[in-house]
Amino acid sequence: MMKNKTTILLIAALVFLTLGIRYGIKAYNLKTAPPQVQHSNEDVKLGGPFTLVDDTGKTVTEKDYSGSYMLVYFGYTFCPDVCPTGLTNIGTAMDMLSADQQAQVKPLFITVDPERDTVEAMGAYMQSFHSSITGLSGSREQVNVAIKAYKVYAAKVQDEASDDYAMDHSAYIFMMGPDGKYINHFTHKTTPDEMAKALKAVL
Ligand code: NI
Secondary structure (H helix, E strand, C coil): CHHHHHHHHHHHHHHHHHHHHHHHHHHHHHHHCCCCCCCCCCCCCCCCCCEEEECCCCEEEHHHHCCCEEEEEEECCCCCCHHHHHHHHHHHHHHCCCHHHHCCEEEEEEECCCCCCCHHHHHHHHCCCCCCCEEEECCHHHHHHHHHHCCCCEEEEECCCCCCEEEEECCCEEEECCCCCEEEEECCCCCHHHHHHHHHHHC
16 A cells, blocks of 8 residues: 555656656747747838938828838948948849839838938939839938838948048848838848848748
8 A cells, every 4th residue: 555655656756747847848948949030020010101202302101112012221322331232232132033023022222311312312323223222312300200110220420530421320121011011121241142032932
């Protein structure tokens, strides 16, 4: 009798221990799981209404692009390196899409430096890049609304040797859905091939 009780107790303890270890491992895995690279558009609140002026002088809002996938890129025309790279890569990625797919994607380059990037300056600058990319400028207030909606960092950095300044800015290329919701983002280091692949996956 005594022996049986001990056996039952031992088995119970063993079961308890096994379950405990299993649960512990599960909890540990949950805690240490790597953060998801691809976000669903549910967890990232990014984007929203804006009113800006395109590189032909036409006032536009986000509604003008609804129904299209948008590639939203913030930068400025005086940018020495990062912005031209990102814009060139967007253009190359666009060329990797079929004409049908291209028609569904609207790349936008929004200036963070509207004081220098007038409609004329944007129009001239965009000539160097893929014809599908539209440059957007506007008043400082209008640009700030867009900067805030996309949670972009942008700050003036004064050049000590001259009156010139540079803009320190985050350089994400946001991929937005036809409903205006965030899908994914790239950087200027994302290859055109990777960008085209991500676009083809949703088109
Ligand atoms: Ni830049």
